[in-house]
Amino acid sequence: MSQILHLPPARGAVDADDFKALFRHHPAGVAVVTLRGHGGPVGFTATSVISVSAEPPVLAFSVAATSSSRPALEEAGTVVVNFLAEDQRDVAARFATSGIDRFAAGDWHPLPTGEPVLEGATAWVRGRIEERVPVGDSLLLTARAVRVGHGHRREPLVYVNRGYHRLGEHSRLT
């Protein structure tokens, strides 16, 4: 006869909800990663973009298994990371929404190499994907920067605790 045992989490285990809560309070700049997919442009909002090395110039970001962009990312050779400005909350939300055409608004143009660049971003960088490290069902990717572009100089968009923030003199610690 079987018996259902309600065991405590294994020693050394951290609950997924606890882990998410931890990072929910860790602020991050907001980017949209775009690429050229087989069926058209692909893109998703990412708060996980970091610089890994300046020489050579390499960045990293992660993507969840559940992301609709994941299949395209598995095949793409290059991506563009668009760094969002404080007036682009709507863009951040749109590129995090499922089941819509995220590019329908038309506020982008393709590079000669096909990757979309979003209008209004503070800056963007085109990168050649170098490493794909599977982490559970997620993927950690590194990309070597091959081209950089700049938009109008504006304050960056920050995301923390499910809300957007604007940095500037009002937030500076002096």
Next chain:
Amino acid sequence: MSQILHLPPARGAVDADDFKALFRHHPAGVAVVTLRGHGGPVGFTATSVISVSAEPPVLAFSVAATSSSRPALEEAGTVVVNFLAEDQRDVAARFATSGIDRFAAGDWHPLPTGEPVLEGATAWVRGRIEERVPVGDSLLLTARAVRVGHGHRREPLVYVNRGYHRLGEHSRLT
């Protein structure tokens, strides 16, 4: 007879200074990564800590070749990531300063497993290092969370453009 040629950067090359400037304007929460070294506690300020996967709970961060913590990180099996609060600018600066005893202030205690936990952090997570990905001279590491701790609830510290910022209602976009 040899001749020195002043060539333009190779097509597809991004200058290290341009790349650094790009990420200087990308905001990030501030953490101090600590570990148990052979000669005592080791730690360094990191603005590159990201969540990669919640299930299993895995984070990532990078460390430069020039970091004095690099040798200890090559050997360590575990680290603690301490998330800094808005009143810990001095801690962030101290753990980014070379040639000093970063732990002399005594504002920390060791876990039973030896890694230092900093007093006053908003939260911390102990992680078992899983992957070490060499990227140029830098190292990209992943760590699986095995224990989480919480401090007093305070606003997080944010770093951008060589300055520290505090988030709160004053910075929130509504």
